[in-house]
Amino acid sequence: MKVGVQLYTVRDELEKNFVGTLEKIAELGYLGVEFAGYxxxxxxxxxxxxxxxxxVAAGSHVSLDRLLHDAEGEIRYIKEVGAKYISIPFVGDEWRNENWPKLFETIKEIAPAANAQGITLCYHNHDFELTQQTSGIPVLDAMMEAIDSSLLSLELDACWVHYAGYSPVSYIDKYSSRLPIVHFKDVKKQNEGPLTVELGQGEVDLKAIAQAARKTNAEWLLVEQDFCQKPSLESIANSIQWMKDNLSDMNLVYRA
Structure with a gap:
């Protein structure tokens, strides 16, 4: 598996100096970046x-609204930077609850345009796709059942699966045939809600997730931290060092 970082993690630094932040990410040893804006x-x-x-361009988070309004332009950009994956990162309340089936049908309509250009459309989960249900099962499972694997793959955020009370390893195994990307993050539960932390500082069984992802031949293990307690570049530096110290037997691919 190749090691990358979701750039949302360092959004504060990107706003100040986009290219300079990419330079620092390369220096830290990350092989790939997943975009959340350009x-x-x-x-x-x-x-x-x-x-x-x-x-390497690992992929990009592109909002559903952007895909509905300019799928052609978003797909073209991804192709031209050499990426293979577009992930829907989040859906608002207007797509949830009784509108989940509408979301599934909308994704079915969007996906063929990406596939025709050799781009795989993925869905990135949070916890609510597991804590909410439709058709009597968690939304994430209903989505995977409703949309053929030829149209939609999964970018599993293993941390949010854990936070929702499910086993990330079980979900990795369950969707192993359509899981090119695993988001690798850690979390602490607290009264105020989830606190995303540097790798190894929380309660997620990261080693088990990495082992399961390797067994399923996932292509990318992407570090993400939604909110950092330290400067964001320091946090991703600490996280990649944790990977090098604790996952040395996994033959992970870093930047040379």
């Missing part, structure tokens, strides 16, 4: 910077 760079400019830094 900092105003054209696809040609982005590809040039990635090539210069030896970074």
């Amino acid at each position: 900092g105003g760079l054209t696809s040609a400019e982005m590809k040039s910077e990635l090539d210069r830094l030896g970074l």
